[in-house]
Amino acid sequence: MMSINELIPMLGSVLELSSIYSIVTLGLVFSFRMVGFADLTIESSFTTGAAVYAVLITQTSISPLLALALAGLAGSVAGVCTALLHVKGHISRLLSGIIMMTILYSVNLQIMGKGNLQLVNTVTIFDAVPTGVRPVCMVLLALLIYAASFLLLKTHFGYLLRTCGENPSVVEKLGYRAGGFVILGLVISNALTSLSGAIAAQYYGYSDVGMGTGLIVAVFAALILGESVCSPKSIFRLLAAAFIGSILYRLAFEIGLRMNIHPWNLRIAVGLLLAVALVLKQAINRKHSKLFVGVGGI
Amino acid sequence: MIRLENINVTFGKGTETEVCALDIPALELFEGSWNNVIGPNGSGKSTLLKVICGQILSLEGKIFITGKNITGSGASKRFDYVQMIEQDPRNNTVASMTIEENLRLYAFRRGSPALSFLKSGSVAEIRKLLARFDMGLEDRLHSQAGLLSGGQRQAVAVAAVLLRNPKILLLDEFTAAIDPKTAPKLLNIVKQLAADFKITVIMVSHDLEQVINSGDRIFILSSGKVAEDIATAAAKITKAELVAKYTRVLEEEGVL
Numbered sequence: 001m002m003s004i005n006e007l008i009p010m011l012g013s014v015l016e017l018s019s020i021y022s023i024v025t026l027g028l029v030f031s032f033r034m035v036g037f038a039d040l041t042i043e044s045s046f047t048t049g050a051a052v053y054a055v056l057i058t059q060t061s062i063s064p065l066l067a068l069a070l071a072g073l074a075g076s077v078a079g080v081c082t083a084l085l086h087v088k089g090h091i092s093r094l095l096s097g098i099i100m101m102t103i104l105y106s107v108n109l110q111i112m113g114k115g116n117l118q119l120v121n122t123v124t125i126f127d128a129v130p131t132g133v134r135p136v137c138m139v140l141l142a143l144l145i146y147a148a149s150f151l152l153l154k155t156h157f158g159y160l161l162r163t164c165g166e167n168p169s170v171v172e173k174l175g176y177r178a179g180g181f182v183i184l185g186l187v188i189s190n191a192l193t194s195l196s197g198a199i200a201a202q203y204y205g206y207s208d209v210g211m212g213t214g215l216i217v218a219v220f221a222a223l224i225l226g227e228s229v230c231s232p233k234s235i236f237r238l239l240a241a242a243f244i245g246s247i248l249y250r251l252a253f254e255i256g257l258r259m260n261i262h263p264w265n266l267r268i269a270v271g272l273l274l275a276v277a278l279v280l281k282q283a284i285n286r287k288h289s290k291l292f293v294g295v296g297g298i
Numbered sequence: 299m300i301r302l303e304n305i306n307v308t309f310g311k312g313t314e315t316e317v318c319a320l321d322i323p324a325l326e327l328f329e330g331s332w333n334n335v336i337g338p339n340g341s342g343k344s345t346l347l348k349v350i351c352g353q354i355l356s357l358e359g360k361i362f363i364t365g366k367n368i369t370g371s372g373a374s375k376r377f378d379y380v381q382m383i384e385q386d387p388r389n390n391t392v393a394s395m396t397i398e399e400n401l402r403l404y405a406f407r408r409g410s411p412a413l414s415f416l417k418s419g420s421v422a423e424i425r426k427l428l429a430r431f432d433m434g435l436e437d438r439l440h441s442q443a444g445l446l447s448g449g450q451r452q453a454v455a456v457a458a459v460l461l462r463n464p465k466i467l468l469l470d471e472f473t474a475a476i477d478p479k480t481a482p483k484l485l486n487i488v489k490q491l492a493a494d495f496k497i498t499v500i501m502v503s504h505d506l507e508q509v510i511n512s513g514d515r516i517f518i519l520s521s522g523k524v525a526e527d528i529a530t531a532a533a534k535i536t537k538a539e540l541v542a543k544y545t546r547v548l549e550e551e552g553v554l
Contacts, residue, residue, distance in 0.1 A: 159416050177374060
């Protein structure tokens with residue numbers, strides 16, 4: 001059994017990491033639940049964020065906050081590219097994501113100049129706070145971004161964004177083209193993902209070209225897990241599900257590590273976790289199908 | 299009010315599969331009138347609606363609405379004054395949104411500030427409008443549209459559309475998926491509302507009973523052409539007469 005001296009730092013790191021990755025889950029809410037786009041670009045745009053941040057912080061003297069913002073901007077450009085492949089190029093959603101994910105891998109290498117960039121002794125946004133309080137700061141930062149997203153989704157723009165994924169024909173009846181909202185949805189989604197990647201680079205102390213690999217499954221698992229414990233019948237509950245799911249996923253991951261699962265087998269565990277979460281969610285949906293409709297028409 | 303001149307929509311022009319979906323030399327619909335359109339499958343009913351709302355841009359001919367030539371403007375512009383309600387209730391409203399959210403979504407017009415909160419403004423107007431449908435919808439503002447019956451959901455769609463103050467309302471078999479008891483009731487309410495709001499209505503229907511008891515005019519379409527134009531506002535037509543005319547059109551087309 002774990003002692004209390006081990007438990008608290010472990011929970012601290014779980015909270016900190018899950019808060020960082022919860023921003024990607026929030027991105028998935030925008031791409032998948034709002035505009036209906038299961039966007040694979042995030043596997044690479046996460047790394048893009050980390051790469052842009054690492055290069056800016058090691059090679060220039062700009063503030064870490066500005067570097068984070070620029071990292072987010074880089075991700076939004078990736079989002080525009082993926083969306084344009086689909087909206088203007090009429091390539092399927094899945095393939096658009098795969099294409100951009102692949103292209104971005106090389107772009108990320110070009111940005112960094114090598115496969116791995118160390119961030120030792122660089123400034124971070126958390127320099128001012130003691131190490132023990134960092135998890136709390138990270139949770140607060142994540143909640144702030146969630147709150148801003150909540151407010152955005154409660155505006156007319158937010159409702160139009162949501163309509164675009166669930167019912168594009170209504171968007172058209174309102175005099176808009178659904179394509180524009182797909183672009184904006186992916187811009188927001190990939191900007192959040194890149195931002196999260198940049199914060200992750202700060203946390204780990206490096207940027208690595210492979211750090212986004214497997215991310216899509218992880219955030220899907222987190223979102224679905226969250227939705228099965230917190231039915232997403234309103235925007236508030238959907239965002240709560242994304243945040244709670246991110247923590248639950250990271251907790252399950254940590255428990256897996258502590259149970260001495262061989263690192264080779266971690267992906268089996270993650271895959272199984274997603275499968276279980278999906279089965280659970282389907283079962284709950286069948287039971288409650290007459291009680292509510294989930295945001296995104298689920 | 300609505301004037302169509304030399305409208306011709308031909309799909310697959312110059313190929314073996316060329317088909318003329320719509321061919322209307324001249325057609326004028328009066329302001330605030332209720333126009334019924336019937337015809338067999340493929341006769342051009344849906345094409346006519348799509349040409350008017352701009353989903354199909356006719357390459358030939360002209361369309362005027364209240365004297366203004368709108369031939370070149372696309373669906374996104376026309377949806378400011380033309381609205382369409384489709385047969386499948388799921389296409390007209392957003393399932394996961396509440397009745398109130400659906401109505402407020404439709405009330406939003408292009409050019410208004412997009413970052414204002416959806417629920418700003420009073421609910422009195424919304425309740426008053428919903429009460430007209432006599433379905434208790436005004437007390438269920440926070441029910442999700444996806445949980446309503448087909449009839450209730452179409453009623454919400456009509457209410458939502460009216461909040462946009464359209465000049466023209468296109469109804470594409472909008473009661474076809476509704477039970478036979480609710481359908482005529484809803485149709486009557488929509489007729490009253492259309493009269494109150496002075497909206498020109500074009501209703502496509504397969505239900506001759508519905509058509510005969512409502513409106514000012516009946517068009518029978520056949521192979522993209524107006525085969526019969528029957529004014530029913532002044533001189534009523536009996537069901538037998540309509541059936542006879544419709545049967546003759548079907549025979550000429552070779553359907554019967």
